Amino acid sequence: MDPQAQKSLKTGLRSLNEWINSYGAWKPDETLQFSDEKAAKVFDRLTQRLKGNYPFEHPVYAGQMLKPPHPLSWAAYAMAMSINPNNHALDGGPPSSEMEKEAIAELADFFGYGDTYLGHLTASGTIANLEALWIARESHPDKKIAFSDQSHYTHERMCSVLRVEGIKVPVSEDGYFDLDAIDPDQIGTMVVTLGTTGLGEVEPLDQVLPWAREHGIRIHIDAAYGGFFRTLMNSDLIDGTSWQFMQEADSIVVDPHKHGLQPYGCGCVLFKDPSVGKFYKHDSPYTYFTSEDLHLGEISLECSRAGAAAVALWTTLQLFPLKEKEGFGPILTKCRKAALKMYELTNSGSKLKAFKKPELDILGYFPATAYSTSEISSLSKQIFDRGMNDHSYYLSLYRIPTKTFTRLHPEFKADSENVTILRSVFMKPEHEGFVSDLYKNIENRL
Structure with missing residues (x-):
């Protein structure tokens, strides 16, 4: 265990334990207790089972998209999980809900949305893309959703789930979309991937955006993998062209559990127009009474969501700014x-x-x-x-x-x-x- 994370977690858990005990003396029920011997045996077996993984943290692992969370990120996650807040209604986790809103505000500003947006964390990039495509369907119920033939398979799968016809757009040798191959009058939303999960290709948002606007087509950016590379858009390390136009998109998805140093699962969906919140509107007879403020469950397809994910992301963004030269x-x-x-x-x-x-x-x-x-x-x-x-x-x-x-x-x-x-x-x-x-x-x- 990272010494800094170990020290931070130990100190934090001690302080939280003192806070819990301030409500009065108590002890866990005997039905929840095990002998030290049994616990040691089970955790010894668990340790041996976990060693069957590949060494994801070590640089010898250069295979799949498995980036270890920062030690302080998982320490924050573990600390929050000792309380286990639920970021659905505010009474399930008032502090973690506020931290989610603050983290989302930082991401929205980072992607150029400024103060006008709607967004929340999700359990994964798959769920985040599902929500974005669901809003696409609700916004243009009689239209199709288009995506390139190198986009992630989740878009085709989610179109099937949503009962929306998906169209694959051919990509030419130079990386541009063959827009002449599709009928714009049939399309309601075009997906543009900034960082494909195959080879990390950045699709030409600068080409697709004016075409989409000309035909009244929404743009959804799948930046699940590549989103945090926007920090380098003004450097000489990447071609920053597409990244410069992200704020023009109608929705953006990013996965903090990829390049955002987060534990699984932590996805995020952002919408430029807050009025899409009308599609989430629902009634609950018992959930949203603790505050007049917006409850995150009112703008999410998911109900129960780990507040610990929001705590870990908030902590990480305090430690690592979303800047080119810092963080x-x-x-x-x-x-x-x-x-x-x-x-x-x-x-x-x-x-x-x-x-x-x-x-x-x-x-x-x-x-x-x-x-x-x-x-x-x-x-x-x-x-x-x-x-x-x-x-x-x-x-x-x-x-x-x-x-x-x-x-x-x-x-x-x-x-x-x-x-x-x-x-x-x-x-x-x-x-x-x-x-x-x-x-x-x-x-x-x-």
Whole structure:
């Protein structure tokens, strides 16, 4: 356990225990008690079971989108969970509800919405996107929802849940949407992804936005993965064009449990127009009587929600400002530089080759010693397995249509429908200093 987190949690829990006892002496009921011996045995077994995980916190793990929460974030979460507040109605957690509102206000300001918005935390990015698409359906009940063919599968799935027809928009080789392929009169909302979960691609909001406005189409931004990279939009590390227009979108989703240093689950949905709150209106005979102020359950599809998630996010935003040179910016700078460093290594060597230059901190690469797409797939899987088996590194795999792959790499024989390559998500700032070792470890297993 991180010493700073351990000390902070210990001090905080002691203070909370004194607060609880100030209401009068009490002790937990005997039906809730266990012997020390039994508790020790169960937790020993639990510890052994948990060691079956992959080392997500260590830089040797460069596979999926599993970013460890900051130690002080999970310490704040654990501290709040000793009370277990519920951020539905204000009487379920008055302080944690206020902290959620304050954290949401910071995120809304960060994305350019200023003081006019509606938003709340959710259990995940999936639920946040569900709410955004639900508002899309309610706003344009007879219209379809469009999203690119590289967007997250959750959009197609949520359209099915909502009984709305979803349309996939083709993306050209240069990354632009083929808007001529769809009829704008049929579309109510267009989804633009800033940071795809496959390779971290940033879709062209600057292209889609004027087209959507011309045709009266809403814009929803799925920034579940990439949202916090807005801290770097004025730097020379990323192309900030799309990030500069985020405030023009009708809704935005971001996942603080990805790059926001939060424990699972913590998603967030924001709406530019507060009047969409009318779609959430409902009646409860017992819930909303403790205050005339807005209860978060009145603007959320979810009912019970962990107040601890709001406490942890609020704490994190107090520690790490949403700025380029302070707080989140320096962290994301290291993640971005790690991806660029791995890109340079794969391009300068002879055994590995990058699929294309990363836009954020996710890189796809493959064995350059292969002669065909089927051999690339076979070797990629071998490299993946070898690292897992000897615990030297942990990667992920990514499947690409061969037609897409050979457009960028025509020198390889196309003898399969798809090609599987290696993929690394450099979410941890520690990755910047580790990628050289990772590259060598992979090369040694080719």
